[in-house]
Amino acid sequence: MAFKFATRMKNIKASTIREVLKLTERPEVISFGGGMPAEEFFPIDEMKEVTLKVLEEDGQKALQYGPTDGYRPLREKVVERLGRIGIKGITADNVLFTSGSQQGLDFSAKVFIDPGDVVICERPSYLGAINAFKAYECKFVDIPMDDEGMLMDQLEDALKTHPNVKFIYVIPDFQNPTGKSWSTERRKQLVELANKYNTVIVEDNPYYELRYSGEPKPAVKSFDTEDRVVFLGTFSKTFAPGLRIGWVCAGSEILNKYNLIKQGADLQVNSLTQRQINKYMELYDLDSRIKDLIEVYRRRREVMVQQMKKCFPEEVKINIADGGLFLWVEFPEHINTTELMPKVLEKNVAYIPGAPFYPNGGGENTARFSFSAMPEEKIIEGITRMGEALKELL
Ligand SMILES: Cc1ncc(COP(=O)(O)O)c(C=O)c1O
Structure with missing residues (x-):
C-alpha cells in the first residue's frame, strides 16, 4: 500500500545502534555496541525493598496520575x-x-x-x-x-x-x-x-x-x-x-x-518509578553506588585499551576518554568500518561504525566501542577476535 506518511518520515531511518543491538541479542556475540550499563550491578534487591516500602507507605499516590x-x-x-x-x-x-x-x-x-x-x-x-x-x-x-x-x-x-x-x-x-x-x-x-x-x-x-x-x-x-x-x-x-x-x-x-x-x-513520567528512585536515594547512598561503578568501568576501560594496543595494528588511533562508556577508534583512511562490520560479526563481535554519528557524512574509518557492559575476560576475547579480523583485512 502507498500510505500517505508525513513528509518528515523521509528523514527518519532505523538507528544503526538499535540495528546492531538486534544482531547482538545472540548470546554468543561479544558486543561493544550499545552504551549499556553493566547489568550485573543493577540494584535488584534494593529495588525490591524500596518498591515494597513505596507501595506500603504511599501506594495510592504511586499508582495515581501526578x-x-x-x-x-x-x-x-x-x-x-x-x-x-x-x-x-x-x-x-x-x-x-x-x-x-x-x-x-x-x-x-x-x-x-x-x-x-x-x-x-x-x-x-x-x-x-x-x-x-x-x-x-x-x-x-x-x-x-x-x-x-x-x-x-x-x-x-x-x-x-x-x-x-x-x-x-x-x-x-x-x-x-x-x-x-x-x-x-x-x-x-x-x-x-x-x-x-x-x-x-x-x-x-x-x-x-x-x-x-x-x-x-x-x-x-x-x-x-x-x-x-x-x-x-x-x-x-x-x-x-x-x-x-x-x-x-x-x-x-x-x-x-x-x-x-x-x-x-x-x-508525566511514571509515578511509581519516581518514588522508587527517591526512596532508594533516601535509604541508600547513590554516590557510593556510583563510586563502585566507576571502579568497575575504570578497570574495563583499561583492559580494553591495553588489549587494543596489543591486538590492533599500530596505525590505529585509540582515543582514551576520562570517563563515560566509550572508546573512539580511528582506523587508517582506507578502512570502512561499516564494510568491516559483517567480517567482525562473523567472529561474533560487534561495535558501532562511526559514520552515522556524522550528520553531514564522513567518519567512515571510525568506530565506537563500549567497554561498560562486558566483563574483563570477554573484553579481552572480543578485542582479540576483532584484531584477527583486522589482520585478515590488512
Ligand atoms: C549523549 C546521550 N544523550 C542521551 C542519551 C539517552 O539516554 P536516556 O534516554 O537513557 O537518558 C544517551 C544514551 O546513550 C546518550 O549517550
Missing part, C-alpha cells in the same frame, strides 16, 4: 546534585522529568525547530540526538572539535552565517561517541557566543558522574547568566536505564514550553 513536572522530593534531590557541578540558583521548579534524556532531546526539537532551521552540533555527535532532531526537518551544521571542545572560530562563523540557528547541541563531558570533554574555558566561551548571537544551548550530560581520571568540570549551564542553557540529565547511566527517568533543567520561560509538550506527549 503532576507533569514530576515528584517534588526527587526533583529536589536532582537540584542538589546539579549544584555540585556549579548549577546554582535553581529550585525544583526548574526541573521537569522526562522519559530518559532521549525524550528531552525530542522535546528540544519540538520546542525550537521549524522545518529548515539549523541545529549546530559537534562533529561527530550523538546519533540518537541527530535522529530525534531530524524528525523535525532541521539542517545540521557540524563543527569540528579538538581536545578542548568545539573550535570556537568555526562556531562563531556558523552563528554569523546562519541566522536561523535554533540551538547549539553539545555533550560536554565524555561525549558520545568520541569520549572527549570540553575544557572549562571553552564552556565559558560557548555561553558567551550563545549570548552574543542570541541562541539557546542544549547541554546533554548523561555521563559526567562517571569520571575515571582528570578533574571534574563545571557544567556549561553553570556559566549561564541569561537562562539560555537547557541541561538534560538522566538516571540511566548511574542507576538503571530501564526505569526511563531523565530530566530537563531550565529557566521558567523555556521550561514552561517543555512542560506543555510533556502534557501532550504522555502527561
Whole structure:
C-alpha cells in the first residue's frame, strides 16, 4: 500500500545502534555496541525493598496520575546534585522529568525547530540526538572539535552565517561517541557566543558522574547568566536505564514550553518509578553506588585499551576518554568500518561504525566501542577476535 506518511518520515531511518543491538541479542556475540550499563550491578534487591516500602507507605499516590513536572522530593534531590557541578540558583521548579534524556532531546526539537532551521552540533555527535532532531526537518551544521571542545572560530562563523540557528547541541563531558570533554574555558566561551548571537544551548550530560581520571568540570549551564542553557540529565547511566527517568533543567520561560509538550506527549513520567528512585536515594547512598561503578568501568576501560594496543595494528588511533562508556577508534583512511562490520560479526563481535554519528557524512574509518557492559575476560576475547579480523583485512 502507498500510505500517505508525513513528509518528515523521509528523514527518519532505523538507528544503526538499535540495528546492531538486534544482531547482538545472540548470546554468543561479544558486543561493544550499545552504551549499556553493566547489568550485573543493577540494584535488584534494593529495588525490591524500596518498591515494597513505596507501595506500603504511599501506594495510592504511586499508582495515581501526578503532576507533569514530576515528584517534588526527587526533583529536589536532582537540584542538589546539579549544584555540585556549579548549577546554582535553581529550585525544583526548574526541573521537569522526562522519559530518559532521549525524550528531552525530542522535546528540544519540538520546542525550537521549524522545518529548515539549523541545529549546530559537534562533529561527530550523538546519533540518537541527530535522529530525534531530524524528525523535525532541521539542517545540521557540524563543527569540528579538538581536545578542548568545539573550535570556537568555526562556531562563531556558523552563528554569523546562519541566522536561523535554533540551538547549539553539545555533550560536554565524555561525549558520545568520541569520549572527549570540553575544557572549562571553552564552556565559558560557548555561553558567551550563545549570548552574543542570541541562541539557546542544549547541554546533554548523561555521563559526567562517571569520571575515571582528570578533574571534574563545571557544567556549561553553570556559566549561564541569561537562562539560555537547557541541561538534560538522566538516571540511566548511574542507576538503571530501564526505569526511563531523565530530566530537563531550565529557566521558567523555556521550561514552561517543555512542560506543555510533556502534557501532550504522555502527561508525566511514571509515578511509581519516581518514588522508587527517591526512596532508594533516601535509604541508600547513590554516590557510593556510583563510586563502585566507576571502579568497575575504570578497570574495563583499561583492559580494553591495553588489549587494543596489543591486538590492533599500530596505525590505529585509540582515543582514551576520562570517563563515560566509550572508546573512539580511528582506523587508517582506507578502512570502512561499516564494510568491516559483517567480517567482525562473523567472529561474533560487534561495535558501532562511526559514520552515522556524522550528520553531514564522513567518519567512515571510525568506530565506537563500549567497554561498560562486558566483563574483563570477554573484553579481552572480543578485542582479540576483532584484531584477527583486522589482520585478515590488512
Ligand atoms: C549523549 C546521550 N544523550 C542521551 C542519551 C539517552 O539516554 P536516556 O534516554 O537513557 O537518558 C544517551 C544514551 O546513550 C546518550 O549517550
